[in-house]
Amino acid sequence: DAKTTQPTSMDCAEGRAANLPCNHSTISGNEYVYWYRQIHSQGPQYIIHGLKNNETNEMASLIITEDRKSSTLILPHATLRDTAVYYCIVRVVNNAGNMLTFGGGTRLMVKP
Amino acid sequence: NAGVTQTPKFQVLKTGQSMTLQCAQDMNHNSMYWYRQDPGMGLRLIYYSASEGTTDKGEVPNGYNVSRLNKREFSLRLESAAPSQTSVYFCATQRGGLTDTQYFGPGTRLTVL
Numbered sequence: 001d002a003k004t005t006q007p008t009s010m011d012c013a014e015g016r017a018a019n020l021p022c023n024h025s026t027i028s029g030n031e032y033v034y035w036y037r038q039i040h041s042q043g044p045q046y047i048i049h050g051l052k053n054n055e056t057n058e059m060a061s062l063i064i065t066e067d068r069k070s071s072t073l074i075l076p077h078a079t080l081r082d083t084a085v086y087y088c089i090v091r092v093v094n095n096a097g098n099m100l101t102f103g104g105g106t107r108l109m110v111k112p
Numbered sequence: 113n114a115g116v117t118q119t120p121k122f123q124v125l126k127t128g129q130s131m132t133l134q135c136a137q138d139m140n141h142n143s144m145y146w147y148r149q150d151p152g153m154g155l156r157l158i159y160y161s162a163s164e165g166t167t168d169k170g171e172v173p174n175g176y177n178v179s180r181l182n183k184r185e186f187s188l189r190l191e192s193a194a195p196s197q198t199s200v201y202f203c204a205t206q207r208g209g210l211t212d213t214q215y216f217g218p219g220t221r222l223t224v225l
Contacts, residue, residue, distance in 0.1 A: 044214075046214065099170060100157070100204075102155040
């Protein structure tokens, strides 16, 4: 799986949009971009994923650049409960196990 | 509907002791996974089972064995625990579709003295 690079930490004011960047410059054509988050001491939670088109669900939006070398996860109105470590994962989707490879992630702190 | 459950939640072992971590799911998912997470690090895959009756090694399988007992249950065994295996262990499941998301259990916190 392609390696991803994320900032170690970010702060965001409550109620504002949180924009979390991820670089994946070596991504190949059959690799999807996934985002998970991990709230302290809990198991990771799926947020969203995409291949090349922008995606939106009830939790977040995912913006993937046209060359697919980077993406941004957007939490439109961050709350204190969104404080967590956010993992950007580039994942080969095939029959060989579909494993997730987690990097260090971005620690997002939402402040009042 | 409990989703993914793991037992025990906490465990302390002495070096050389053995134990089995249990994972069960009630979502009728085909694939199951065991990850470990060391302090301040991301998760690393230990073993996975793409379907009932099959298991395969992940990134860090040494020192572990697994059993896919049936579709619901996937256990992880430490035959002779070492301090380096002190970690939080997460079980995850996936329905089986190629882009399906993985759902994680609450974790087992293991300390090996």
